[in-house]
Structure formats: C-alpha cells, structure tokens
Amino acid sequence: MATGKVFLVGAGPGDPDLLTLKAAKVLRQADVVLHDELVSPEILRLIPARAEVVNVGAGLEVEVVPGITAALGAAAGVQVPLTHREISSTLILVTGSSKQSDHIANWPDRLPTNATLVVYMPGYDLGSLQRRLLSSGVAPGTPCAIISGATSEREQVHITEVASLLTAPQLPAPRLLIVGEVVRFADHNHLREQFSQLNFSAAYAEVSSSSRENAE
Numbered sequence: 001m002a003t004g005k006v007f008l009v010g011a012g013p014g015d016p017d018l019l020t021l022k023a024a025k026v027l028r029q030a031d032v033v034l035h036d037e038l039v040s041p042e043i044l045r046l047i048p049a050r051a052e053v054v055n056v057g058a059g060l061e062v063e064v065v066p067g068i069t070a071a072l073g074a075a076a077g078v079q080v081p082l083t084h085r086e087i088s089s090t091l092i093l094v095t096g097s098s099k100q101s102d103h104i105a106n107w108p109d110r111l112p113t114n115a116t117l118v119v120y121m122p123g124y125d126l127g128s129l130q131r132r133l134l135s136s137g138v139a140p141g142t143p144c145a146i147i148s149g150a151t152s153e154r155e156q157v158h159i160t161e162v163a164s165l166l167t168a169p170q171l172p173a174p175r176l177l178i179v180g181e182v183v184r185f186a187d188h189n190h191l192r193e194q195f196s197q198l199n200f201s202a203a204y205a206e207v208s209s210s211s212r213e214n215a216e
Contacts, residue, residue, distance in 0.1 A: 004031065004032075005061050005063065006034075006062045006063070007030075007062075007063050007065050008062050008063065008064045008065065009026060009027065009065045010064075010065060010066045010068070011023075011035075011038070011039045011040070011043055012067035012070070012073055012151075013069075013077075013150040013151045013152075014040040014043070014073070014149055014150055014151045014152035014154075014155075014174075015073065015150075015151030016040075016043045016046060018067070018068040019043065019046075019067060020065060020066070020067060020068075022065050023065045023067055024046060027043070027046045027047055028046055028047075028048060029048075030048070030051050031050075031051055032051060032052045032053075032054060033051055033052070033053050034054055035053070038174050040152045042152060042153065070150055070174070070176055071118040071120070073150055073151045074147045074150035074151065074176055074178070075178060076151075077147070077150055077155065078147065078157055078187055079187040080145065080178060080183055080185060080186050081185055082116050082118070082178075082182060083182070084182050084185070087114060088180055088181060088182050089114050089115075090114060090115040091115070091116050092108065092111065092116070092117045092118070093118050093120065094107060094108075094119055094120070095120050096119040096121050096122035096123050096129060107132055107136065110136055110137050111133075111137050111138055113137070113139075115180060116180035116181075116182050117133075117138075117177075117179040117180060118176060118177070119176060119177040119179070120176050121173075121174070121175070121176070122146070122175060122176065122177040129165060130162060130163075133162050133165075133179065134162065138162055138179065139162070140161065140162050141161050141163060142161060142179060142180065142181065143159065143160070143161050143179075143180070143183035144161060144162060144165070144177055144178060144179040144180075145159050145160075145177070145178045145183045146158045146160070146169075146171055146175060146177050147175065147177075147178065148171035148172050148173070148175045149174065150174075156171050156172075159183065
C-alpha cells in the first residue's frame with residue numbers, strides 16, 4: 001500500500017494570517033491532520049471538511065514547514081519592538097517551565113540591562129519567576145507584558161512590572177512574557193486602559209514620533 005507524506009507545519013502564535021503561504025497551502029490540501037491543543041481554532045478552520053483530524057502520529061516521511069515564532073508574532077501584535085537602538089540591543093529567549101517538575105529551565109545567571117527577555121510558557125508560579133528575574137539583575141520597575149492567545153481572537157494582554165508580577169491576572173494558556181524597557185513602546189491605543197493604571201516615568205509615558213521611528 002502506498003504511503004503519503006507528512007508535513008510538520010509550524011502553526012505560529014495563533015493568527016492564521018501569520019502562517020507561511022506553504023503552511024496554509026498544505027493544510028488546505030491535507031487528507032489527515034495531526035495537531036495538539038496549542039493550535040488555534042482559527043487555524044484548524046483552514047482544514048477542509050473532507051479531511052480526517054486526529055491526534056496521533058505515524059512513522060511517515062516528515063518535512064518541516066517553519067512558522068512565525070510566537071515571540072515575534074506576540075510582540076508585533078502589541079507593537080513592542082524586541083530590540084531598540086537606544087535601550088535594547090540584546091534579545092534572549094528562554095523557557096519558563098519544563099515537563100519534568102524537578103528540572104530547572106536554563107536561565108542566565110546575569111541578564112544585561114539592555115536586554116529584552118521573552119519567556120515562553122512562564123507558568124502560573126509568577127512568584128518564582130519574579131525571584132529568578134530579580135536574582136538575574138532585572139530591576140523591580142522593569143515593565144513586562146503577559147500575552148495570552150497571541151494574535152488570535154482570544155488575545156489578552158496585561159502590562160505590569162516585575163515588582164507586581166505576583167498580582168498579575170492568571171490569563172489562560174498559551175502565554176508568554178516579555179520583559180524589558182521596550183514594553184513601554186506598546187501600542188497605547190490598544191492597551192490604553194491597562195497603561196493608564198501604571199505610573200510609568202514621563203520619559204516613556206508618551207512615546208514621541210522620533211522614538212517610534214527609532215523602534216522601526
């Protein structure tokens with residue numbers, strides 16, 4: 001019996017518009033689709049009705065079709081530049097949690113002050129995460145953004161600072177956390193209500209047009 005071919009498709013952060021053209025093409029042509037719970041309903045709706053949707057693997061030939069990484073998609077969705085020529089020249093991606101409860105995810109001993117940190121799967125123990133940030137040299141007043149369901153219809157964003165992580169709402173998974181001064185450049189119209197609750201310094205409370213140009 002002839003076998004088919006498996007395409008391992010990167011689903012990205014959730015918005016189907018952020019799929020690559022090839023990813024959308026193979027989904028629409030698929031006869032069988034294997035997926036996990038992190039693939040958004042919007043992307044699953046691209047699957048044709050005739051296709052069989054299952055949640056198991058098979059030992060077939062596999063081709064990887066990369067997608068937009070969640071860090072880039074989530075940051076772009078709220079207009080946060082992950083790097084900035086004046087305040088952030090370094091981008092660090094880390095995993096906040098591990099499948100093994102006794103395993104400590106790799107974490108830098110010292111984070112540079114001009115770095116943007118993106119934590120995938122930060123978990124719900126924000127107290128532990130806060131302690132790790134502080135012990136790595138992150139200032140308590142450093143702004144951070146918790147983004148849930150990035151780029152999807154269910155996207156929720158909470159802007160806070162490291163010192164207040166313990167009181168942050170428990171937004172649903174999938175989530176990621178962006179930590180760094182670049183968070184101050186988040187879209188003020190999109191997040192106006194949340195930003196109005198923070199006492200950011202005047203230097204960043206109003207982002208000038210020249211600052212926005214530097215962020216591009």
